[in-house]
Amino acid sequence: MDITDRLLMLLEVVEQGSFAKAAENRNVDRSVVSKQIGRLEDELGVRLLNRSTRSFSLTAAGAEMIKKATEIRELLGDTLRLAENYHQEPRGTLR
Numbered sequence: 001m002d003i004t005d006r007l008l009m010l011l012e013v014v015e016q017g018s019f020a021k022a023a024e025n026r027n028v029d030r031s032v033v034s035k036q037i038g039r040l041e042d043e044l045g046v047r048l049l050n051r052s053t054r055s056f057s058l059t060a061a062g063a064e065m066i067k068k069a070t071e072i073r074e075l076l077g078d079t080l081r082l083a084e085n086y087h088q089e090p091r092g093t094l095r
Helices: 003-016 017-025 030-044 058-086
Strands: 050-051 056-058
Touching: 003 017, 003 030, 003 058, 017 030, 050 058
Parallel strands: none
Antiparallel strands: 050 056
């Protein structure tokens, strides 16, 4: 899993409001999600979430990362739609 996947996973955790719901959506164990978010924090060298046993909150850095993750998700969606358009439109010279 690369940093983009981890950022998108963080975004999903925040949008769903829990690690468990994000894990369920991805069909993985909750501990996998937690470990991947931990790895993301290690890679970036900054704490993104303040965790307690029952909840979490975003740090200032986490809030900024969520903004960027949202932009990344939109850009990836745009890229996929652009690629699909090339497959749907006829190409070449008609004779």
